[in-house]
Amino acid sequence: MAAANTSDLSERAGYIAGNHFGLGLRPGELRYINSDPRGWLKSQLDNIESLPESLQALPDSSSALIADGNWRRERRDLMQQGGQAAVMEAQRDKNLTDNKIFQQHTSLRLQAAVDSRQAFAERLLRFWSNHFTVAVSGGTKAVLRRIALPYENEAIRSKLGGDFESLLLSVEQHPAMLIYLDNDLSFGPNSPAGRRRERGLNENLAREVLELHTLGVDGGYTQADVTSLAKMITGWTVMRQELGGRGRNPGKLGEFRFLAPAHEPGQHSLLGKDYRANGVRQGEAALVDVAHHPATARHVATRLVSHFVADTPLVSAIDKIATVFMESEGSLPALHAALVDLDEIWQGEYRKLKTPEELIISTARAMNLNTQNVGSTQVFNAMSNTLRVFNHLPFTATSPAGWPDEAEHWGSPDALVKRIEWVNQITQNFGNRINPEQLAAEILPENESLQLALRRAESRSQGLALLLASPDFQWR
């Protein structure tokens, strides 16, 4: 084993690339990262949009929405024929099926991360998915259980090679986001449909667009701006079922639809600029301007830096990223490459506590747990159950702000014990063929006290538990 000098930054670069930018090193990976860590990261930006193998058979969100529409029609029929009891029974079955599909999706998502050979791309996907959070719930939103994961791929992953503007538009016009933040229910109060049905504005999506997705809470907008944007995106809804009879259903079932009769008429202003009445283009023009606003650049840069560098916002890094954002007009590949070029990260002084999801993914990667080795996809179901216990199951964030990624949030005393217990369990189950000392060199920079502890461990599985529960592995 080559002795690495811990003060030699170039020796650590491979580990930083794999653990800090990626989702944790897999055994053997370091060898081909080491020749050019930055190049390895940047090369992943070229095919960042490609769908991981485990997700390729996933149905798209429109077919799930059509199936959901069909189900709602069947339920109506059932109500007439079989009455309340029959509906309740059918609803129970439907809920079970939805939950099962959601569990399959979270398992597949986990598998994609564990198997990934371009983990920086997967991390970026997860960052943006969290930035544009949708979370599952019940009632008319139950369909989110089936479309949250398709949303992530359709609206986010497929746009990561482009610019922030297209990403923003694809997210805000995706059925999942429109349903999650209630815009499908928002009507222009003075629109024909709004008047006829006595329905009005729902500001939910417009507020989160400005507060979370773009400008940021201190981005200089007012309540009037929120109301105004909400009006401009009225009529942005989802074609969930045939409206029947009138023969004027533009758009396809299960997809975004601009419902002109629900759109608030007239000109509206946002951040001091007027947007003329122009149908769906009115809201789109407003979003395009917001996407290129300096406050958006700053807000996005702050979130990226806090995710990739340190919990405490590092102003020098934020400045660099925000400048790249403005100069490249929001080019995502340029932003992502700028992260790779942040010297602050390569100096190795900053660290982030792994979230539970990151811990589980990186553990599975380190132990090379995959369906071939374990002989079953069940291991991913079990891991996604564990995520639920840690309150970090994908698409279940309790607010549209998504999950925090600060150490204070995830590093409570009892959470630490839970993490240790989980590591202990999984290493006992699957770890007795792994040599902890060899693995340590493959996944973590040299650390004498850890190596000593591994050498003195009383069994392989204890050594592996010590390695994966060690502080070195809890941070990235």
Next chain:
Amino acid sequence: MAKHKQSSIDHQRRRLVSSLAVTPALGLFSSLPGLSFAAVDGGEQRFVLVILRGAMDGLAAVAPYGDSELAGLRGSLLTAESELLKLDSFFGLHPALENLHEMYQSSQAIICHAVASPYRERSHFDGQNVLEIGLEQADQSESGWLNRCVPLLGKAGENNGSSPAMAIGQAVPDVLQGESEVASWAPAIMPEPSVSTMQRLQQLYAQDAFLGVRLEQALMANQLAGRNEMMANRRQGQSFGVLVDAAAAFLADASGPSIAVLESNGWDTHANQGASQGQLVGKFRELDRGLARLKSGLEETWNNTAVLVVTEFGRTVAVNGTQGTDHGTAGVALLLGGSVKGGSIHGQWPGLASANLYQGRDLAPTTDMRSLFKTVLRDHLQLPQANIESELFPDSADAAFIANLV
């Protein structure tokens, strides 16, 4: 509010435990409770292998009080001669091993001293691997010797696919790994990390400003820390007891497996090992009570049973700087059960004089561990000697069979 916090932690732990316990993947190697075994023809013989991981201190378990060098080398770790349970005029058992002593007196236990596998380095992992694959060096094979003996038992094919060999514990140990199917059973509860694991982690976490403090807080709240060592020992004892009870139930079943492997962790006593009280005593007591429970749980099946208790290597003869012992070479193995010709001590005593020690520090090996394995397989499980020599323990000609063990 401390009380409230505690219950919240317990609640969360229960949730964690149950969510893991019900998921099939983490019990992947566990068999279902209803698992049934076809009858083993003529196979009333039962064999239990107990692996003590971490290297049990053989000189503390079976003290050669008759060796004049012992007291000088062992110092504070020496159990007073008056407290030892005498086996003869030279050896005495540690006082915590009272059930073993009783078995010895009723001719149901054999003590093998100065025994070692062919492994001569001092890594736990490699040492355990050599012990379990039955070869001269670590990682020379993917299969363990008990796995390789499954086809020789000749019943697997007629057994509804269930194997005559079974792992009792969270994972299938190396000794049972390999091409042949083996059964396994694990308790449904997620075990808490052992005290030993938590103590080692505490040391690592102490160097981390953020995590160290929080782990300490959690451990205080959870009473997982050494503060309540008695509780901790009891919990560990219970967990070995659970394995023993399960093994007894499976083996006592007429259609059950004929071989079971159990593991016990926590024998790596580098610091504060203790003499008549302390860390190691807890382990001895746990083992001793476990063996007694196995005997009583097996009922009549005990009469057809041989239990072999082994560890990867012994520990240094001298006390180290932290009132413990470090990794050594030769140690003790125990063979017990209704079918052993017990009441004797096997092995040639190499002596503790400096010139007689292995590399000047360890008890020198005089019996090859494989001799015990081979003899049990031939004389107890009635496996053909030719296969034992060629397939299970190749290159073990020097490890001769031992007469009159079983």
